[in-house]
Amino acid sequence: MNADDLLKVFQAAHQRAVAYQRPVIAVSACAAPTLAPLALYQAHRQGFFWCAHSPDLSLFGLGCTWQIEATGSQRMAEVDRQWFALCADALVQGPHAPLLLGGMRFDDQRPSAPHWAPFADASFHLAHWLLSEDASGRWLRCQRVIEPGSDPAALAQQSLAAYEHLLNPTHNPAATPTVLGRSALPQYQWQAKVETALDAIVQGELNKVVLARHIDHRLDAALDTGAVMGRLYARRNASHLFAIHRGDHCFMGATPERLLSCASGHLSTHALAGSTRRGLKPNEDQALGERLLADPKEQHEHQLVVQTITQALHDKVSNLQAASRPSLLKLATVQHLSTPISARLNAGKRLLDGIQALHPTPAVGGLPRASALAFIREHEGFDRGWYAAPVGWLDAQGNGDFLVALRSALITPMHCHAFAGCGIVEGSLPAHEYEETQIKLASMQQALQLACPADTDGAYSQIRGETPYADTAQR
Structure with a gap:
């Protein structure tokens, strides 16, 4: 991931955010042929992993730069409204649009059990770093939401630090539970x-x-x-x-x-x-x-x-x-x-x-x-x-x-x-x-x-x- 290119995308998105006085998604994507979604998920044991077929698509998303949580019977309509309002002015460098990941509860009318507490009625995350693999190859995209008051240089530094963590995860050996x-x-x-x-x-x-x-x-x-x-x-x-x-x-x-x-x-x-x-x-x-x-x-x-x-x-x-x-x-x-x-x-x-x-x-x-x-x-x-x-x-x-x-x-x-x-x-x-x-x-x-x-x-x-x-x- 090129640091200068990332900063330029964030700066251009910031100009848009200032002009429109609302948040703007910035996406910078590059080819990543040496990275594999499953291997990264197994190394981090965090985020979002996906492997579907017909058509084949694998995803690994790490970090959260923006989220939507909605409740009640109209939760999907609310997710749709917020997501497409945010995407209206997206600034995308590369072949891949921003992508939102998440899900919802089976029954929004039933009280949540304590072990399900972290999972809202509907909860979707915009991953900070997202690796995808499909027929077009493997692509890594950085996704950030740029506010009118954001500092593009500081955001770029944070994203590059998160990129280094993506490539070099902290090794935490897992126990074999009984x-x-x-x-x-x-x-x-x-x-x-x-x-x-x-x-x-x-x-x-x-x-x-x-x-x-x-x-x-x-x-x-x-x-x-x-x-x-x-x-x-x-x-x-x-x-x-x-x-x-x-x-x-x-x-x-x-x-x-x-x-x-x-x-x-x-x-x-x-x-x-x-x-x-x-x-x-x-x-x-x-x-x-x-x-x-x-x-x-x-x-x-x-x-x-x-x-x-x-x-x-x-x-x-x-x-x-x-x-x-x-x-x-x-x-x-x-x-x-x-x-x-x-x-x-x-x-x-x-x-x-x-x-x-x-x-x-x-x-x-x-x-x-x-x-x-x-x-x-x-x-x-x-x-x-x-x-x-x-x-x-x-x-x-x-x-x-x-x-x-x-x-x-x-x-x-x-x-x-x-x-x-x-x-x-x-x-x-x-x-x-x-x-x-x-x-x-x-x-x-x-x-x-x-x-x-x-x-x-x-x-x-x-x-x-x-x-x-x-x-x-x-x-």
């Missing part, structure tokens, strides 16, 4: 919640509701989030990876589900519902997939999600297209029914309008949406926080990508909270639904490496040293 205990709702109690949901469905109160489980591991030391992400990366298959830090808390996961992405006004998403395990052998794996594709109960659950997504986007898009039948999305321990959906944004609409309309989809909430959310608040028994909510990025040109934060865990200094859920519809069997959560927990548990010496509640009985057959073509 699990002191684990709290999880016993199997029979969770299955009783499923029975309650089935009763509500029979009575016509619901068509579907997603019930999740929460496992709290109490540790004697902090987990090495960089090592966990490395293991997730090695087994990522068709999953998208993310890690979002707020202070000494980290929310991370390997999710199969994209909520919505936007590239030059073109929207992409997919319906993801209906699951079964992977087989240990190719023939078994194929048979399980074919059985899933033919299962009327799973097909019904899947079509509910397809219909709801297309209806939610209908008045915001044109040329809406969904595949006529689902295909199989194969992950490390589980395979899903998946239907691709595409559309074009209408004039005057933006990506966050679509996010607001879609979240929560029936794949993580239920149907009807309001009834399902009310049931979850009353019966699920814990705060999901950012679990099953949108996490992602948004740039100054309206492009962006948001995932549904599934197969995830919240890591705090002395705890690790893991989450998994499944959809309950007519015909669901409580024991089978519990086993589905076992399978979904398995991939994260393998990355966390936190199996308890005494497995009293059977939370991870799926793991017996066996590796399900993984179709490498899905990588």
